[in-house]
Amino acid sequence: MDVEELIGRLTLDEKVALLSGTGWWHTTAIERLSIPSIRLSDGPNGLRGTHFFDSTPSACLPCGTALGATFDTELAERIGRLLSDEAHAKGAHVVLGPTINIQRSPLGGRGFESFSEDSVVSGVIAGHVVRGIQESGVSATLKHFVCNDMESERMAVDSLVTARALREIYLLPFMLAIEIGKPRAVMTSYGKVNGTHAAENSHLLADILRGEWKWDGLVMSDWFGTYSTSEAINSGLDLEMPGPTRWRGEALKHAITSNKVKAFALDERVRNVLKMVKHGIENTSIPPNAPEAQLNTPEHIALLREAAAKSLVLLKNEGNVLPFDPKKTMAVIGPNANIATYCGGGSASLRAYNTVSPLEGIRQYASDAVFSQGAYGHQMLPLLGSQLQTVDGKRKGFTLRVYNDPPPSEGAADARQIIDERVLDETNPWFVDYDNPEKAEVWYAEAEGILTPASGGEWEFGLAVHGTGELFIDGELIVANKKNQKPGTCFLGSGTVEEKGTKVLEAGREYRIVVKWGCSETSDLKVSGGVDFGQGGLRFSGCPKLDADAAVEEAVKVAKSADQVVLCIGTSGEWESEGQDRPNMALPPGTDRLVAAILDANPKTAVVVQSGTSVAMPWIDQAHSVVQAWFGGNECGNGIADVVFGAVNPAGKLPITIPRRVADNPAALSFRSESHRVLYSEDVYIGYRWYDALDIEPLFPFGHGLSYTTFDLSDMELLCGKEKSNARKSAATDKNRTLVIGGAEELLVNVQITNTGSRSGAEVIQAYVRPPAPTPLTALARDVITRPAKELKGFAKVSVGPGSNSTAQIKLDVLRATSYWSETEDCWRSDAGVYSILVGTSSRGDFLEQEFELPVTRRWRGLRPHMEE
Structure with missing residues (x-):
């Protein structure tokens, strides 16, 4: 493809057509000029392919926070390569991820998609994921640019944020990820930033992203x-998604x-779309419109298992309760024990190839482990798909039939023509892209x-619908x-509450369940205040009613x-999902009571x-x-x-406080849309910066995580790295000496770990x-500039x-x-003075400390720092 030649040959109608999608997942083809369509696909947790409805199974990764908890750049790149492999299998040229918004509050509905509360962790991990994705030509999409940090009135809310916080906290992850990974696409946020929607915000898109940072990829909505x-x-x-267009077409031609x-x-908009198409094809x-396939290779399964284990954070382990001995008797208890809680809710959710519950994993080590439910943890009743069979008994799941006519009246014969029939195994079909x-x-x-x-007895059934x-x-x-x-x-907030009904069932008897839907x-x-994705969906569910007292007693x-x-x-994924923020930090009802009872019954309990x-x-x-x-x-x-x-020694660290x-938490007073705006009142004091500034003791600090072994840090030294002339400077600090940094661009922090x-x-x-x-x-x-007490600026994982x-x-x-962002000078500013490097294993606790001095104040702009004369 010769992009410039094509621009000269395209008609106005064709140029306009290129700037919006065709359907949910494809760009528009121009057959006259042999310009093909390329495919985009969610996303941050894995590649769904071309359908929410009846989608192809995929590899689901640990969620964003889990990957952030690994603090492992090498693992992040391998995860990116897995996403690239899945993209090839699903025929997707563009991956809609990673998500690198900041976790302002623990109540964010999509917080699980993002890596961290910290900009450096978010940007560095994202940059390495992007590297892995793009190695084989697939393009990554950083999202959501910028301040898409809550779900409350997310399409209309105006995020009011200072220029300094915008630069130091919310734009910095994008800067780092662009510098490290060079992603080819960026997706805009839903809401407004300082009065203007991100998708039409010239300050963000034209002045900063394209102008100051010189980034030349594709911007999509x-x-x-x-x-x-x-x-x-x-x-x-550049690209309005999905199609058909709402805003381009005839309106754009006019x-x-x-x-x-x-x-x-x-x-210029056409050029960026064509460049993306050219890259994807060449x-x-x-190929364009490729059939979707499944991989699920042994290598991918092993990597997903490794990533899951490496993401775990050992928060507490008094008396070395863990690791457990598989030869001793084992009980597995709780609402999350016999289900696989593998993914959050919303567009990041996937239909997984296969999932492994904690009970199944534990029984691979201790086959005689005894299970007890103890309590339910669902928000809505559990889906029925895994318990259903087709009427002929030949397949697992249920039969879905589609009609253009409503159901006949009671007693009348059903003479409707079936326009589609298929067997599904998940009882929550969402027809958004059907x-x-x-x-x-x-x-219908x-x-x-x-x-x-x-099991027999009283069952409860539920039905929630968009329709x-x-x-x-x-x-x-029944319902x-x-x-x-x-x-x-x-x-995603388009549907109803779950209406419920009950029926007494007999164990072993067959019951015919029918849901009639419009x-x-x-x-x-x-829909009010959210996105009406159209067409609708249905979710039907059910389970035996649980006597809460009897369940706890049995578990004890x-x-x-x-x-x-x-x-x-x-x-x-019901409690944490796109489309809704959490009302509080509480666990599902009844959970805390169960935990307290089990801990009282057996102190050799590991709470997962x-x-x-x-x-x-609270326990x-x-x-x-x-x-x-x-x-x-x-x-x-x-x-x-x-x-x-103990087959894996835990090494995860909290990427959040x-x-x-x-x-x-820093956003406690301002984490909701009020009068269609949200004030980022914590400013740059997000996450651990807030707890440090106000001397608030968290339950567990940012960066915290224990191991089954112990480590000692010693012999810290600072070295000057590259100079402007690329010379090396060998001077190092000692305990009583402050390193004076002149023209050095790089500072090396060396620490011995035993x-x-x-x-x-x-x-x-962790270096703060x-x-x-x-x-x-x-x-x-x-009138002085104030700054956080310390900020994470780098990290290294060492085995x-x-x-x-x-x-x-x-x-x-x-x-x-x-540097900090100087609002008065509209640039990054590194002030002269004596700084300290604090090296430790969390944001709280003991640190090794060394000072260094900057003799002059320097200012800079752009994607990466450069020295001003």
Whole structure:
């Protein structure tokens, strides 16, 4: 493809057509000029392919927070390569990820997608994921640019953030990831930033991203996240997604003929789309409109298991409760024990090849492990798909039939024509990208399957819809969800609450379940404040009713009878999901009661918490051993088991701060849309910076994580690295000497790490910089610049054998490590003065410390620091 030649040959209609998608996942082809379509696909947790509805199974990675917890750049690159392999299998030229927004609060519904509360961790890990994705020609997409940090009124909310916080906290991850990985695409945020939607924000897209940073890739909107015609084009939004267009087409042609959009601006947008198409076709082996395939190779399975285990953070291990002995009796208890909590909710969720629950993983080591439920942890009732069979008994799942006509009245024969029929195994089909040329504007579906309950008694059934629906069992109406509907959280906030009904069932008897459903057009309930993705969906579910008291009592008996207990608790993709923020940090109802009872029954209990962000732990002082296990992907259960039994020595570190209570977190007073705006009132004091500045003791600090071995840090030294002349400077610090840095661009921090225990292990060495400036609470003058007490500027993960030592080296860019954004000068500024490097294994605790001095103040702009004369 000759991009410039094509631009000259394209008609106005063809240029306009190129600037919006065709359907949900493809760019537009121009057949006359042999310009093919390329495919885009979610995303940050794995490659879905071309469908939410009836999607092809995929490899699901540990969630973003889990990957951030590894602090492992080499692993991040390998994860990127896995995503690239999956992209080839799914025929996707562009991966919609990674997500590198900042976790302002533990209540963020999509917090699990992001890597960290810290900009450096987020940007560095993202940059290496991008490297891995793009090695084989697939393109990565950084998202969401920028300040897409909560779900509250996410399309309309105006994020009011200072220029300094915008630069130091929210744009910095994008700077680092672009510098390290050179991603070829960026996706804009849904909301506004300082008064203007990100998708038409010329300051962000034209001035900073393209102008100051000189980045020349493709900018696309989030799905339905375009809000204008001329403004978006002129600001730099290349591609509106999905198609068909809402804002381009005839409206854009009119804007061009009326000179609201200049010809050169149109051509620049077209150029960026064509460059992406050219790269996808010429630099991968992926043909246009490729069929989707499955990989699930042994190598990928092993990598997913490794990543799951390496992401686990050992928060507490008093008395060396862990690791457990597989030869001793084992109990596995809790709402997350017998299910695979492998993924958060929303567009990052996937239909996994296979998932492993903690109980399944543990039984690979201790086959006689006894299970007890103890409590339910679901928000909505569990999906029924795994318990259903088709009416003919030949397949697992249920039959879905699609019609253009509504169900017949009671007693009448069903003479409707079936326009589509398929067998599904997940009872939450979302038809957002369902395409059927025979389908009318208003259409209907019917789901039918056979339930044979393993246990009898009273069952509870649920039905949530985007549309209208009724659930029948053997012809009896059990749940109706058609009239007086209430808005709920399912289908990214487009659906209703789950309506429920009960029926007494007999164990072993077959029951015919039928759900009669009408598309979103049949409902009077309309989405408010979110994205109406259209067409609709249905979710039907059920499980035996649980007597809470009896369940806890039974679990306590099981715990008392075992030598050791793994107690699996946490949230899930229902509690943490795109489209909704969490109301609080609480675990699901009944969980804390169960934990307290089990800890009282057996002190040899390891509490395994699966969540994407922080949860409240009111029982923490009672617990001897606690593991943060995140949403661990396909192999989550095996990763948990590998750590619990010591096959893997835990080395994960918290990429977030876990507060004692939600009121302690920096965004506690400003994490919601009020009058259509949110004030980023914590400014640059996000995460650990806030806890340091206000001297608030967190439950567990940023960077914290224990091991089954112990480490000692010693012999810290600072060295000047590259000079402007590329010469080396050999001067090093000693304990009583301050290193004076003149023209050096790089500062090398060397630390000796000794494994003082009996197991091989890995430690994450963290280098923080303390500036020569007061914090807000220590400043005496009103006009001085205040800064956080310390900020993470680099890290290194080092593996050390028992009794051995190694040298960890962290390379710091001198200017970047010492700079803040000067709002008065509109540039980065590195002030002269004496700085300190603090080296430790978390943001709290003991540090090795050395000083260095900058003799002159320097200023810089652009993607990466450069010395000004």
